[in-house]
Amino acid sequence: MGLIVRSSAIHAAGCYTTTPIAKGTRVVEYTGPVIDKEEADRRYEDKPITYLFGIGDGSKVIDGHGIAMFINHSCDANCETEEIDGRVWIMAIRDIAAGEELCYDYCLYDGGDEDAPCNCGAKKCRGSMYSAEELRRRKQLALRRAKEQAAVKKKKVKLAANKKKRVQSGSSSRNAAQPAKTSGRKPSKEKTSQSSQRRKPAGTGKTAKKARRK
Ligand SMILES: [Zn+2]
Numbered sequence: 001m002g003l004i005v006r007s008s009a010i011h012a013a014g015c016y017t018t019t020p021i022a023k024g025t026r027v028v029e030y031t032g033p034v035i036d037k038e039e040a041d042r043r044y045e046d047k048p049i050t051y052l053f054g055i056g057d058g059s060k061v062i063d064g065h066g067i068a069m070f071i072n073h074s075c076d077a078n079c080e081t082e083e084i085d086g087r088v089w090i091m092a093i094r095d096i097a098a099g100e101e102l103c104y105d106y107c108l109y110d111g112g113d114e115d116a117p118c119n120c121g122a123k124k125c126r127g128s129m130y131s132a133e134e135l136r137r138r139k140q141l142a143l144r145r146a147k148e149q150a151a152v153k154k155k156k157v158k159l160a161a162n163k164k165k166r167v168q169s170g171s172s173s174r175n176a177a178q179p180a181k182t183s184g185r186k187p188s189k190e191k192t193s194q195s196s197q198r199r200k201p202a203g204t205g206k207t208a209k210k211a212r213r214k
Contacts, residue, residue: 002017003016005067008101010072010119010120011119014101015028015067015072015101016099016100017099024091024092028067030053030064030087033062033065035061056083071102071104072101073104073118077104078096079093080093080105090102107131108129109131
């Protein structure tokens with residue numbers, strides 16, 4: 001099978017076939033050293049692009065090193081990935097003509113705060129390389145964060161109003177800046193909601209590709 005790497009309209013470089021490929025063909029293996037997820041997080045903490053492929057329960061990843069790492073994502077792909085005994089294969093899910101770019105659905109997860117916009121150009125493009133499941137999870141997380149932020153803001157406004165009231169009423173000028181009765185309770189409550197705001201999904205913002213399960 002003739003696979004080549006050249007520039008792609010989807011993203012940077014892509015992987016193309018120079019010969020026709022029949023549906024069901026095991027096209028190429030996603031090769032590279034297998035490392036722990038924690039090691040991958042450390043290794044790529046500040047790198048915007050990674051070629052990590054999560055395998056098994058996700059505690060291990062393949063650190064892509066080989067031609068398969070150049071295969072781009074598409075929401076309307078001609079290939080899919082299959083994990084067989086800890087190895088990941090790119091399989092053709094339809095007949096592919098010579099000259100076509102190979103692509104599969106990355107179904108990204110564990111991306112921290114980063115977006116993963118999709119440029120695949122498919123009619124049914126979902127706009128992101130994250131899996132549909134991950135997009136739902138992120139949407140819920142964003143809603144929860146917005147709610148928490150709104151609650152904190154409301155509390156601060158209330159606190160400021162109390163402060164103003166105390167100053168204006170002119171009672172004991174030295175303690176005027178401290179909100180009286182409530183001062184013992186509020187800071188601890190705020191701390192709770194702030195710490196949950198910072199909670200992130202496991203990992204340090206590295207995107208990993210997930211094998212599509214059948
Ligand atoms: Zn797309």
